[in-house]
Amino acid sequence: MNNAILLGIMWHFIGATSAACFYAPFKKVRHWSWETMWSVGGVMSWLILPWVVSAILLPNFWSYYGSFSFSTLLPVFLFGAMWGVGNINYGLTMRYLGMSMGIGIAIGVTLVVGTLMTPLLQGRFVELFSSEGGRLTLLGVLVAVVGVAIVSRAGLLKERAMGVTAQEFNLKKGLLLAVMCGIFSAGMSFAMDAAKPMHEAAAALGINPLYVALPSYVVIMGGGAIVNLAYCFIRLATKKELSVKADFSVAKPLLVANVLFALLGGTMWYLQFFFYAWGHAQIPAQYDFISWMLHMSFYVLCGGLVGLIMKEWKNVGQRPVGVLSIGCLVIVMAANIVGLGMAS
Structure with a gap:
């Protein structure tokens, strides 16, 4: 496995770590509705960050985006909006299935759909079976799904040990939302593929290969922002128990703290895809679809590790922790198999 691929895997791991930790600052927000907190962080x-980073990178911000046709930008934007719908469904999935089952199904579906649908649509899927590297890469994807399932099983054992249940458990509704979440969340993977002309144009401007994907985030995350912010604003406007005025009427020290924590959470959320771009740049072009698999499987892995560090698994017994450890090892093994496949 060459150094570039190892570096790409490492950057994906760092991005996933940021994704696994981003909600920690949000937990410090007090006396705000989830909708207000999510909007400020969002x-x-x-x-803010996609625009600022792109303005710093691009020699001429407006001429860069103006150089693309509507037909080029529209799919990128729509796939970003698709991913935004997946974000909303993610929270509802947790509500009806609980964390472990919801994460397991949603992440499992988005990992498979987001990873394999791109080469399938491009007509490259069958080609993967014709080479040793392709077969190893597909095996790595399968092993990653198994790892996600094992970690999710550990989460279920943990919830049972702690007596935690879903807020409004509904298997039928929860499964439907989990599958929808998984499919729609894969929009980010599709958006990155649709944005390749934007990446190539950024490279032509002399932008470092590590950063060429970042200007496309203005369009991708713009699509996600419209969906998420519209959902939050509609709820804030229509739900009597929610009030932006009340949220911003808290004592000034608390208001400042809430804003700072929400902005920090939003920054950490953005950094997952900042480093995703770095990792994606190091993956060989014929295997670029694997970036999504690495990101999502590492997200589950890092979520488990962060939970152990934060002592969330304390007093749940040896079995859940043992199953979690096995799942984490399987995900690490999957990343190594994929790395070997790309290097073949």
Whole structure:
């Protein structure tokens, strides 16, 4: 396995670590509705940071985006909106299935759909079976799905040990939302593929290969922002128990703390895809679809590790922790198999 591929896998791991930790600052927000908190953090992650980073990178911000036709930008935007719908469904999935089952099904579906649908649509899927590297890569995807399932099983054992249940458990509704979440969340993978002309144009401007995907985030996350912010604003406007005015009427020290924590959470959320771009740049072009598999499987892995560090698994017994450890090892093994496949 060459150094570039190893570096790409490492950057994906760092991005996934940020994804696994991003909600920690949000947990510090007090006396705010989830909709207000999510909107403030989202403005930072979906709008401010993508625009600021792109303005810094691009020699001429407006001429860069103006150089693309509507037919080029529209799929990128729509796939970003598709991914935004997946984000909303993610929270509802947790509500009806609980964390472990919801994460397991949603992440499992989005891992498979987001990873394999791209080469399938491009007509390259059958070609993967004709080479040793392709077969190893597909085996790595399968092993990653198994790892996600094992970690999810550990989460289920943990929930049972702690007596935690879903807020409004509904298997039928929860399964439907989990599958929808998985499919729609894969929109980010599709958006990155649709944005290749934008990446190539950024490279032609002399932008470092590690950064060429970042200007496309203005369009991708713009699509996600519209969906997420519209959902939050509609709820804030129509739900009597929610009030933006009340949220921003808290004591000034708390207001400042809430804003800072929400902005920090939004920053950490953005950084997952900042480093995703770095990892994606190091993956061989014929295997670029694997970036999504690495990101999502590492997200589950890092979520488990962060939970152990934060002592969330304390007093749940040896079996859940043992199953979690096995699942984490399987995901690490999957990443190694994929790396070997790309290097073949």
